[in-house]
Amino acid sequence: MVKAHLMTRGFLILPYVLFFWLFNPSNLFAQNVPVSTDVGELNRLIQPHLPHPLPDENPPTDTFNVSISLQEGTPVVFSIPGFHSLGCAKCHEGESLHFKAADRMRRVLAKLKTIQPELREIPLRQYIIQSWSDKLLAPNQLAHTTFDTIRISPAAILIDSKVYQEATHLHESLHLTQKFVGPANELEAYSLNIISDPRFLLLNFPYFEDIIKTFFIENFSEILNDFYARPIRKQLFVPQETQWFVAPFNEDQLERLRQAIGKVTPLLDEVSRLNRDYPKEFAYLSEQTGNPALLLEIVAAKHLPIPDSGVSEEIRRKAFSFFDLQMNKKDNIRLGYKINRKKEAFLFIQNQLMIKDPVIHLRLYFEYIKKSFVKSDGKINVQIAEGEDFNSYVLSKIKGVRKMISYKGMSKIEREAARKWIKKMLFLDQAKKNPNPSLGGGGDVGENF
Numbered sequence: 001m002v003k004a005h006l007m008t009r010g011f012l013i014l015p016y017v018l019f020f021w022l023f024n025p026s027n028l029f030a031q032n033v034p035v036s037t038d039v040g041e042l043n044r045l046i047q048p049h050l051p052h053p054l055p056d057e058n059p060p061t062d063t064f065n066v067s068i069s070l071q072e073g074t075p076v077v078f079s080i081p082g083f084h085s086l087g088c089a090k091c092h093e094g095e096s097l098h099f100k101a102a103d104r105m106r107r108v109l110a111k112l113k114t115i116q117p118e119l120r121e122i123p124l125r126q127y128i129i130q131s132w133s134d135k136l137l138a139p140n141q142l143a144h145t146t147f148d149t150i151r152i153s154p155a156a157i158l159i160d161s162k163v164y165q166e167a168t169h170l171h172e173s174l175h176l177t178q179k180f181v182g183p184a185n186e187l188e189a190y191s192l193n194i195i196s197d198p199r200f201l202l203l204n205f206p207y208f209e210d211i212i213k214t215f216f217i218e219n220f221s222e223i224l225n226d227f228y229a230r231p232i233r234k235q236l237f238v239p240q241e242t243q244w245f246v247a248p249f250n251e252d253q254l255e256r257l258r259q260a261i262g263k264v265t266p267l268l269d270e271v272s273r274l275n276r277d278y279p280k281e282f283a284y285l286s287e288q289t290g291n292p293a294l295l296l297e298i299v300a301a302k303h304l305p306i307p308d309s310g311v312s313e314e315i316r317r318k319a320f321s322f323f324d325l326q327m328n329k330k331d332n333i334r335l336g337y338k339i340n341r342k343k344e345a346f347l348f349i350q351n352q353l354m355i356k357d358p359v360i361h362l363r364l365y366f367e368y369i370k371k372s373f374v375k376s377d378g379k380i381n382v383q384i385a386e387g388e389d390f391n392s393y394v395l396s397k398i399k400g401v402r403k404m405i406s407y408k409g410m411s412k413i414e415r416e417a418a419r420k421w422i423k424k425m426l427f428l429d430q431a432k433k434n435p436n437p438s439l440g441g442g443g444d445v446g447e448n449f
């Protein structure tokens with residue numbers, strides 16, 4: 001799974017991960033040719049740290065735990081389940097692994113608080129080094145934030161320290177602070193990653209591609225193609241995206257990207273704010289439109305001047321009606337499809353309005369997004385997300401978490417935190433329906449959560 005390297009609050013959005021896999025051009029270009037020795041060295045390190053098979057699918061019963069204080073409040077449980085039974089003890093002394101992990105998390109939490117000062121408390125209670133795969137950490141998933149817990153594979157720790165400069169840890173730490181689940185969370189977490197290195201934008205292009213092309217770098221597709229055209233060694237244990245990340249790449253192109261990201265950064269801050277204030281709404285809208293980039297695209301349409309599409313008023317009207325038709329469909333939510341409604345609308349515009357140029361499709365799209373989501377006072381119209389489908393979407397996510405609580409591999413800390421999350425969600429729902437303080441909290445609950 002291509003996006004697996006950067007972890008997801010993925011238990012509910014796995015279909016997205018698979019979706020990106022299909023669209024990633026990586027499969028087309030991979031070839032077997034030698035690359036730099038760094039990758040060879042990393043491969044040698046990763047090899048003994050691949051996920052162990054579990055004989056009966058039960059998580060190991062032995063564990064090596066140490067509680068360490070990182071921030072004020074409850075200490076964090078650093079845990080290596082299977083430390084003896086899975087053979088880690090043959091080469092490692094457990095305590096030093098935990099102390100290293102604690103140092104890493106201290107650095108990362110401090111960095112996150114610098115980037116987002118309004119995050120005063122980051123609810124980390126547990127850090128599990130997980131040396132096997134299961135529903136909580138899929139075979140090619142390197143890390144996964146569940147509830148108050150980061151689960152990370154040993155290979156991910158290696159990759160993160162040797163190559164990604166702890167970006168995976170930063171990404172997961174942000175997930176800890178997010179209030180709901182779904183694709184808008186990934187958009188926000190990858191946004192953090194692209195600020196520290198433009199290569200993360202290339203690896204996670206579906207979140208950023210269309211705003212970069214429309215507002216900053218028109219030939220962005222060429223950069224993407226060049227990036228993925230570089231040969232990698234498929235037979236290695238080092239994930240393909242890590243190999244593309246480390247392989248030398250055109251410095252001019254990276255610099256152009258860096259400059260674009262600099263201009264996008266204020267928009268990313270707004271994405272974070274909106275995802276904090278309306279987490280359920282943007283989770284819903286992203287999933288309903290099958291577009292993980294939606295929130296950023298709305299913010300971009302609000303702030304950036306949209307280049308003129310140059311089409312007649314009549315064509316624009318027709319194009320907008322195709323967008324309306326697609327963007328209002330609920331099948332992704334009701335039937336569980338994963339259709340990107342933006343791309344679907346482009347097909348109609350291409351085939352029925354005979355507009356072949358994808359640049360024009362995108363300009364029309366951003367005009368449409370601005371008209372639909374940005375009110376005349378500049379505020380973003382989140383009411384679009386209200387209604388029966390929205391409510392059942394939220395309930396389905398709560399159900400998903402209930403199911404997750406029943407997984408064998410869930411720890412006590414995760415179960416407790418997940419139950420607390422469910423309670424909050426149901427309480428908020430209740431408070432919204434009965435905005436009367438005597439019924440429990442009323443309107444300001446949302447802010448406190």
Ligand SMILES: [Zn+2]
Pocket residue numbers: 006007008009171175185186189
């Ligand atoms: Zn993630």
